[in-house]
Amino acid sequence: MRRRRLARIGLYLGAGAFLAFTLFPVYWAAVSSLESGAALFTIDYWPRDPAWENYSDVFADQPFGRNIANSVIVATLTVGLSLALAAGAGFALGRVSFRGRRLMLAVVLATTMFPQVAVLAGMFELIRGLGLYNNLAGLALSYLLFTLPFTVWVVTTFMRQVPAEIEAAALIDGAPPWRVVWSILLPLVRPGLVTAGLLAFIGAWNEFLFALTFTLTDAARTVPVAIALISGASQYELPWGRIMAASVIVTLPIVALAAVFQRRIATGLAAGAIKG
Numbered sequence: 001m002r003r004r005r006l007a008r009i010g011l012y013l014g015a016g017a018f019l020a021f022t023l024f025p026v027y028w029a030a031v032s033s034l035e036s037g038a039a040l041f042t043i044d045y046w047p048r049d050p051a052w053e054n055y056s057d058v059f060a061d062q063p064f065g066r067n068i069a070n071s072v073i074v075a076t077l078t079v080g081l082s083l084a085l086a087a088g089a090g091f092a093l094g095r096v097s098f099r100g101r102r103l104m105l106a107v108v109l110a111t112t113m114f115p116q117v118a119v120l121a122g123m124f125e126l127i128r129g130l131g132l133y134n135n136l137a138g139l140a141l142s143y144l145l146f147t148l149p150f151t152v153w154v155v156t157t158f159m160r161q162v163p164a165e166i167e168a169a170a171l172i173d174g175a176p177p178w179r180v181v182w183s184i185l186l187p188l189v190r191p192g193l194v195t196a197g198l199l200a201f202i203g204a205w206n207e208f209l210f211a212l213t214f215t216l217t218d219a220a221r222t223v224p225v226a227i228a229l230i231s232g233a234s235q236y237e238l239p240w241g242r243i244m245a246a247s248v249i250v251t252l253p254i255v256a257l258a259a260v261f262q263r264r265i266a267t268g269l270a271a272g273a274i275k276g
Contacts, residue, residue, distance in 0.1 A: 026251070029244050029247055029248055029251075030244075030248055031044070031045070031046060031047060032240065032241065032244040033054055033055070033241060033244035033245035033247070033248045034047045034050040034051055034052065034054065034241070034245075035047050035050075035051060035241050036051040036054060036239075036241040051241055054239075054241045054242045054244075054245040055245045055249070057239075057242050057245075058230075058242055058245050058246045058249065061230075061242075062218065062226065062230070063218050063219070064223075064226060064246065064249075066218070066219060067218070067221055067222060067223045067225075067226040068223055068249075068250065070136060070220065070221065070222050070223075071204075071205055071222040071223045071224075071250070072253075073136050074136050074139045074140050074143065074204055074211075074222060075200075075201045075204040075205045076201075077136070077137070077140035078140045078143040078144065078147055078200060078201070078204040079147075079197045079200050079201050079204070081140060081141075081144060081148075082144060082147045082148050082151040082196070082197070082200045083151060083155075083193055083196070083197055083200075085144075085148060085151075085152070086148065086151040086152045086154075086155040086156075086196065087155060087181065087186060087193075088181075089108075089152045089155070089156070090152060090155030090156040090158070090159045090189075091159060091181050091185065093105050093108075093152070093156045093159075094155075094156040094157070094158075094159030094160040095159055095160075095162075095167065095185075105152075105153070105156060108149050108152050108153065109149055109153050111145075111149045112146065112149045112150060116145075116146065116209050116210065117209065119145065120209065120210075120213060123142050123145065123210070123214075124213060124214065127141070127142060127214050132214075133214060133216070134214070134215050134216045134217060134220045135220065136220060138214055139210060139211060139214055139215070139222070140204075142210045142214060143203070143204045143207060143210065146203060146207075147200040147203055147204060150196065150199065150200070151196040151197075151200055154192050154195060154196040155189060155192055155193065155196060157192065158188075158189035158191070158192035158193075159185060159189060162184075162185055162188050162189065166184060166188075167180055167184065167185070170183075170184050194261055198257060198258070198261055201257065202254055202257075205223075205250075205253070205254060206224060206254075207222075207224065208224040208225065208228070211224060211225045212224075212225050212228070223246070223250045224250075226246070227243060227246045227247060227250070230242060230243050230246065
């Protein structure tokens with residue numbers, strides 16, 4: 001009994017230490033967002049005179065609201081395109097038997113091994129050739145490079161686990177293949193779709209390199225680039241309070257999504273790990 005109690009206490013202490021280590025940077029970012037001037041260089045666990053104007057200045061000094069809208073549009077387009085393409089690819093790779101299927105799936109996953117900077121020049125030429133430079137559609141298209149392989153892999157893994165008898169029964173009843181995919185397979189793999197979609201949204205929301213390279217004006221920039229380009233009165237003076245306020249603002253939607261879909265995410269990841 002004593003060993004169990006000590007083990008439980010150790011577990012709680014370990015969990016508390018992990019939470020403190022994980023959440024302290026977020027807490028410190030929130031505290032720093034309410035400080036300005038020399039107060040940023042003092043250690044206060046809560047500001048004595050909170051500078052709430054940092055949050056309003058983010059929107060007053062630049063079109064930050066437009067940048068947030070751009071990130072929402074680009075991330076939503078990326079998720080929609082990724083899931084639509086992954087549904088078809090997952091059905092082909094997970095339900096249709098053909099030679100080279102495993103090799104093709106391995107090639108799809110292997111594309112995630114290349115760093116973004118390695119394909120930056122080629123992707124730039126492609127975006128410019130399509131006339132999508134400084135365009136939100138061009139960003140969404142480029143983001144498929146790192147969101148689509150993972151999405152295809154997750155959806156394929158879930159497609160494989162659907163019993164073949166369900167699909168056969170629908171085909172015997174006269175349902176066309178597209179109807180089987182839309183009305184039967186996709187609802188059954190919904191946890192995988194939610195997991196892959198949310199992770200793709202987070203990846204598109206936080207992406208910086210492509211957004212910096214493929215946009216030129218404030219009207220087309222997303223929030224990571226907008227935050228990086230926040231400047232002060234001179235090149236040697238950065239408004240860190242305003243930068244941290246902007247960081248807190250753009251973090252809140254991701255936290256909200258993770259809180260709302262946490263059960264589906266856990267279900268999807270656990271099912272993929274056990275069944276895959």
